[in-house]
Amino acid sequence: MQLLAPMMLLGATAVTVPIALHFFYRARYKPLPWAPMKFLKEAIEQTSRRLKFQEWVLLALRCLALVLLALAIARPGRESASPSGNETIDAVFVFDTSYSMAARDGERTRIERAKEAALAVLETLPNKSSVQVYSCADRAHLLGPVSRYNRDQAKQVIQGVEVTSLATDFLPGLTDALTAAESGTAPAKEIYVFSDLQQTGFTRQQGAVRAKCEEIKARANLVFIRCGNPERKVSNVSITDVKLIAAIPHTRTRVPFVVTVRNTGREPIRGVKVSLELDGKAVERDVVQIEHIDAGANAEVTLTGSLDEAGARLLAVFVDGDGLEGDNVLYKIVGVRDKVRVLLVAHPFAGQPATDAGDWFARKALVPFDADRDRDKIEKYFIETESVLPQEVSPDKLAGKDIVYLLNAAARTDDPLSGLPPAFVTKLAEFVRAGGGLVIGCGDLVQADAYNRVFGGAGLLPFPLARGTWEATDSAPFVPAAESIDATSVLGQVKPYTDWLRRATLTRVLKLDEAAPNGGRVLMRTTDGKPLVASRVVGEGEVIFFATSLDETWGRMMSDGQLAVPMTTYLVAHLTGRKVPGGTRTAGDTLTWAPPVTAPGFELVKPRPRGAKPGDKVRPRVKLPEPKAEVGQKLTVSTADALVAGEYAIVPVGAPETDGITFAVNPDLRETENLDAITDSELEKLLGFRPAIITAGAGTETAVRERRTRGEWTHWFLLGLLFLLIGEAAWAWSCGKAW
Incomplete structure (x- = not known):
């Protein structure tokens, strides 16, 4: 038993007062001889035993009343942290270092409140207790101290705790904390979690967190220190995306970047400023202010930046004006090029010279200039193309190239003079795995069995090809379905490009075997659900497969410049972006x-x-x-x-x-999907029991000391004293005795 006010036990010495009165009262009687008393002697002797018993009961009740009063004032309780009577404790401090802890509640951030509360808890630990400090977001990490019994080291570790850009998940921290506590030698274990108690930290792995907390409850004392105000709603804007729309980053250009921001708070936010940096240099002219964003809504702004040097450039977008800095930045590596070099492998049209090969439409989409009138522009343009026949292409043609187009290129069969050379196909697979891009267009020379054997064997097909094609008529052609485009794919869902797609007409589409798992996905279908464009990531590169031709033999997808040019720009931007190192x-x-x-x-x-x-x-x-x-x-x-x-x-x-x-x-944007803190009642419902929850602040140390006793017994002693005094008064009245 622990006494929070042991000096008050001195009041128990007052028990001597009723004892002294009892014996003093007896000492006042003096024997006096009186003849009539002889007749009363017999009656007195009969009742003397009953009177003595009543007096002893009254004495005991009055002494017990004084003892109970002294004990109640001394505040007795059971020491829950040391059931065996040993005062030492193995304590583990777990700091939530997710970036919501950098939010301010008043003048201080939540992580600052957590540090102050941890230092206060450290002062309450008995001598020879141990302490270990962990950081926890979606992973746990032991911070120190080097010696678990060195409090000075522990203080330095606590003061050096910093927030990260990670999201909250309490399970790793609770798991490691229990293991660390049980590695100590003290019989008493205490685990303290210093956090703003964000809901997602408990709900991300809700079942596992509940089971772990129940396990901790059976083996140690679990205390949550709330370091934020659950009633305060943090205003926050996250940068969710930044992208170049229909632009291939190259030198000596000023490129538009579309930035998407989202209000993840519970209330509208006003006056948020968005700015841009390239390689650490601010683009001052393009600071844009967003006047109003409703709760849960997105807003888009366009910023532009000059790309002066080739190579991997660091793009950084910043926002200012909300209540949480952790997700106020989004970085992106942009690959800037002097030139984009494309290899076009295509058969000539039937009966036409090799110079009029089937790559004409692809070349026009890549370099949209007239060869006769704009030769100077073509020579200075940042995209360079090289055309070669399939049977003449060699592995060295891939040197220095960024993208390869295979346009109705036959895979080699038994004839050594037909189709693509095996050495080229082998090198092409290495080229894609190293980050190169490959675009495959179909045609009459694309045979399912040969392609499955040659390109499927090299891992370059999104899906195996099925035999045959789907046929349509000019009056009822196949039409690309813009609504079927995967929103996260290279093709995007951007107007007016999606409107132009509806003008494309196709007469033949090669069949794909979607039932065979091959690591591919369909990016776009026709309006009747046939797979039209598919892709497959291969190593660091990607393959884009068109189940129709990229000329006019099977339709009019590439002959419409308003469709062909933006679609080709999307492809080139996406595929060259994959080759950016890092x-x-x-x-x-x-x-x-x-x-x-x-x-x-x-x-x-x-x-x-x-x-x-x-x-x-x-x-x-x-x-x-x-x-x-x-x-x-x-x-x-x-x-x-x-x-x-x-x-x-x-x-x-x-x-x-x-x-x-x-x-x-x-930053891990999962952190700001829901910034609400869990309430005490919600946490009790989630865990299945009511844990100890203490608010960080001036009373943390006192609250921890009081929580260390699992309920004082003072109220029980006072209640017992009340019933005792009532019983003593009733007994005294019935006996005719009083003080």
Whole structure:
């Protein structure tokens, strides 16, 4: 039993007062001889035993009343943290480091409140107790201290806790916390979770979280420290997307970027400003203010930026004016090119010279100029094409190319003089896996069996080809269905392109075997549901397969310039974007690089602060573990230490950033899908029991001390005292006794 006010037990010495009165009262009697008393002696002797018994009962009741009063004032209770009587505790602190913890409630952020509360809880731990500190978002990480019994180290660790760009999930932190607590030697275990108690942290893996909390309840004391105001609704705008519409990024151009922002809060927000940076340089002319966004609504703004240098450029979009900074930025690696080089492999039209091959429509869509009038423009244009016949193409033609078009190109059969050479097909598969793009258009020379054997065997078909084609008439042709386009695909759902699609007419469509799983997906269908365009990701590259011809032999899809040019632009922008080294990732993703040369070691270059100049040497570096390669596989370097949004690079030790690979890491937007905090009653319902929940603030230390006793017994002692006094009064009245 624990006494919160043990000095009050001194009041129990008042029990001597009724004892003294009892014996003093007896001492006042003096024997006096009196003759009539002889007649009363017999009656007195008969009742003396009853009188003594009544007096002893009254004495006991009065003494017990004073003892109960003293105990009640001393505030007795049972020490729940030390059931065996040992005062030491193994404590584990779990900090929610998701970026909602950076929201402000008043003058301080929630993570600052969490640190203050943790230091207060640390002061309540008995001597020789241990403490371990974990960070937790969607993964848990032990922060320290080096010695679990060193409180000074623990204070330093707590003060150094920082938020990440990850989303909330309490399960990893609770799991590791229980394991850490049970690794200690003290019989009492306490786990403290410092968080704004965001709903999604409990509901993302609701069943597993409930089971883990029940397990912790059976083995330790689980206490949630609420570090935010559940009544406060955070105003927040997230940047959900930034893309180039119908534009292929190349040098010496000013490119429009369409930015999509979403109000994830519960109330409308006004006056949000959107700005753009390219390689750390702000584009001041294109700061746009959004006057009003309703709750749950999206808004789009267009910003433009000049692309001056070729290579991987870092695009950053920022918003200002909401209550949470964690998702106020979106990064994207944009591959800027001086030239885009395309190889066109096509048979000539029947009875026509090779110069009039079946790639004419594709070339016109790629380079939309007249060959005679605009020769100077063609030579200066950023897209270069090279045409070659299928039977004459060689593997060295792929050198320096970005995209390959196979237009009605026959796969080689038994005739060594027909179709694509096997060596070229083998090199083409390597080209795609390395990040190249491949576009396949059909025609009369595309035979299902040969294509399945040659290209299917090389892993370059989204679906196996079925024998035969679907036929239509000029009066009732097949028509592409714009509504069938996968919204996340390369083709997009952008007007007026989708309106132009309805003008295309097709007379033949090759059959695809959709029932055979091959890693592909259909991007667009005809209005009667036939698969028209399919794709398959192969390594770092992608294959786009048209089940119709890309000339006029099977329809009029490519002969309409208003349709052919934007569709080709989408394809080229998408396929060249896949070849950008590094790329865009989400916080917590694993960054992987296959370096072209070996090095004694590699480093992860972390983000520079916003506003720093690109040349500033402010980016910290972390040595990465030695890379390993499986037998027959390339050497790869990997790290999962990209927890904060920004620009990262993997480079050889000591090498400049340009010698490695660059990654853009964005916040995990799952964090702001629902910013509501869970209430005490909701948490009780979700877990199946009422956990201890303490609000961070000035009374945290006192609240923790009181919670450490599993309910004081003071009210029971006072209730017992009340009944005792009532019983004593009734007994005294019946006996004719009083104080």
